[in-house]
Every structure is written in structure tokens, then in C-alpha cells.
Amino acid sequence: MPSLAIYGDSGMGKTMIMKRFRDHHPPSFNPLTGRLRHRFWQWR
DSSP: OOOOOOOOOTTSSHHHHHHHHHHHSOOEEETTTTEEEOSSOOOO
């Protein structure tokens, strides 16, 4: 599975990047399998 490491000092916007990605790629529901597909892990 492809991945990406985000590295930077505190206060540089790493969490903002992750939250923006999550907001722009919401989970999708597959009615055939009854499963919710996440493109990204759950963020609290």
C-alpha cells in the first residue's frame, strides 16, 4: 500500500494537511457489501 511520511517542526501544519485530506476524501458506503470504505484512517 502506498504511503507518505510528513515530517516537520511543531506548528508547521502537519495536522492541518491530514485533516484537509480527510475532509476532501470522505468515506464511501458500498451497499453490496454493507461496508464503509475509508481512504484514510479515522482521525479524532
